[in-house]
Amino acid sequence: MSYLVLARKYRPADFNAVVHQEHVTTTLKNAIELNRVAHAHIFTGPRGTGKTTIARILGKCMNCFNGPSPIPCENCRSCNEISSGSPSDIIEIDGASNNSVDQIREIRDNLVYKPVHSRYKIYIIDEVHMLSTAAFNALLKSLEEPPPHIIFLFATTEPHKIPVTILSRCQRHDLKRVPLGALSEHLAGLCKNENIDASMESLLNIASTAEGSVRDAMSLLDQAIASAPDNKITLEHINWLIGSSSFPVIKETLDSIFKADRKALINILAELYLSGKDLKIFYSDIANYLRHIIILKINGKEGNLCDISKDCKNELLEISMGLSPQYISRLLDITLKEESKIKYTENIRILMELLFLKLCEIPETKSLEKILVELEKLKASDPGEVYISESRKTEENKIEYKEPVHETDLPPVNVSTDKKQNLKTLSNEEIWLKILEKISKIKMAAGNLLKNNSRFLDFNNDTLKIKAVGSGYHISMLKKESSLIEKTASEIYGKEIRVEFDESFIDESLNKGFVNEKEKIFLQAESNPLVNAVKNKLKGKIIEERLIKNKRFKEE
Structure with missing residues (x-):
């Protein structure tokens, strides 16, 4: 064929023609001028960024008859051979198809031979990460101490697959994506x-x-x-x-999502489907433009992080005006989570319709400042219904974190006769139930302990007598909560109350063996803050408790 594709026709012939890899080309040019070119280099980076091209240019510079020179002459035999694609002293090997240890051994055995007419014999191994482990090991010694006329140049898109022993013997150059x-x-x-x-x-x-x-x-x-x-x-x-959709269609789709216009979204998808557009590409475009909106709201229009024109930036900001980055982030998060379903579904139209309807259900996220402003307006319109404390207006509307209340932090009991509760109509047993209920609200673990391991005995001379039920471990746990019980009972009765525990019902046999340990574990589980938090969140209760023994398995 006489036609040469653009990628080959305009392939760079020297370092100056390489696009946006100055950090690599400058290093190599300086090394050539200072005669400090290493015997092994590895070029890494994404596909199509110039790894193999730079390796060929380096080989041309090193073998130029007027060099080594950072700028090859393009007139000598070596330069002409490389430009025509048939160099005799630059051996280019595809690592994907020549990855066995025998092929690497053949290369190693040929290292002793001098180049045909050039200064160096240069081996370029493309996709070097495809070599087998044995092939890498066969290359180690030659790579560390090659003959003086040998230069190794490696190129790979996956450097993490190359053994560290190989990387440590090479100078590494990482190529970047072109902006x-x-x-x-x-x-x-x-x-x-x-x-x-x-x-x-x-x-x-x-x-x-x-x-x-x-x-x-x-x-x-x-x-x-x-x-x-x-x-x-x-x-x-x-x-x-x-197969991509035009920007006006994408803009209309995003605008319909922001306005929760479900009918418009369904019609847009129908038109794209009937016109033969690839809905997977359209879905990817929606995700990319949501990302663009977030970047524009955070970084502004002047940044280079969005690969779209200025007109597109202005229109995206216009349709997203008033929307917070947090709201757009939630839309993008849902879109990305559903991406795996989009890739493998056979009913992509139905799935995308469902997804767009789901995006319409996402409410706009309001900032704390906006909420406080709205509350201030409500207060100004009807002060009797809405009350905002003066402390919230100060300190720049900061919300203070409050530590959980412990029994040692409870306020002192006010025993004023004015605040005594009318308990004449209640029996002592009913008052005891009120005490348990109030303790459970203050500290749920203590409330569960009292309900399961204590019974009301008597109330006389401002002394509340409680029967402890269970083991010695339970009475010790009950005594730890005595201050909380006294404070709560004092509030209920309206006067100072002391608590006494009757330990005559303690079964000491429970303190021996496995039963006591089992009850101890159950009680610790019921008192665990995480367990109680789950119970409160789900508004549930513990139905059954099981103790799972650890089992050890022997290898056979």
Whole structure:
């Protein structure tokens, strides 16, 4: 074939032509000028960012007859061979198809031979992470101490799969994704050289689709040129080519979600489905533009974190005006959580309709400041119904955290006769139930302990006598709560009350053996704050308690 694709036709011939990898190319050029080029390099990074290209350029610079020079002459035999793709002293190996230990041993055995006519024999192993463990081990010694005429250049997209013993013997260069602006400018230069009329919006869309890969962007541009009428590339043509929806459709969809317009959303999905659009790509676009809105609200329009045009930024901010980043984040969170279902479902239209209806149900998140302003307005309109304490108006509307109340922190009992409760109509047993109820509200664990392991005996001479039931462990736990019981009973009776425990009903046999330990564990579980929190949250109760013994298994 006579036609050469753009990715090969415009492949960089020197370091200056590499797109947006100056941190790597500058390092290599300085190393060549200072004669400090290492015998092994590894280039890592995403696909299509220039790993193999930089390795070839480095080989050209090292073998140039007028070098080593950071700028190859492009006229000598070595430079011409590399440019034509048939170098005799640069051996390029595909690690994916030559990954066995025998093939690496063959390379190792050939290291002793001098180059044919160049200064160095250079081995470029692409996708080096595909080599087997045995192949890596066979390469270790040669990689650490190669002959003086040997240079190893490795390229990989997955450096984490390469053994540390290999990485430690190489100089590592990490290539970056090419930013949207640099990639779109590079594509604009190619279009100018090819006499193609391409709008900047279309080139931005191509660069965004390529996700920082120069090769992917050039391949997509090549396809767009072949399919574009009259050598004119527009944004609509690129959207049609990659199956993406136009920005007005995405904007209308987001606006309908924000307004909870369910009818409009169903109609948009129906039109996209009937027109043959890929709904999975449309779903991905919605997630990306939700992310753009969050970034714009946080970082502003001037940042470079959103790969969209300025007009798109302004329109996104317009439809999301008044919406908080927290609300948009909730929408994006739900969208991403449902992404796995979208990928594997056979009924994508139904699933997306369900998802969009779910997004319409998400309420707008109001900030604390907005809530306080609304409360202030309500207070001003009807002070009798809404009351906001003066303490909330101060200290910049901060909410203070209050520690849980313990029995030692209870306020002193007021024994004033004015506040005594009228207990004449109640029996002592009914008063005891009131005490238990109040203790349970203050400290649930203590209330459960009293209900299960105590009984009311008598009340005489301001002394409350309680019968302790259970083991010695239970009486010790009850005595720890005596101060809480006295304070609560004093509030109920309206005077100072003392508590006495009758221990004659304690069964000492429970203090021996497994039964006491079992009851002890159950009581600790019932008194556990986490257990009580779950009970309160679910408004439930403990129905059954089980003790699970640890079992040890022997290996057979």
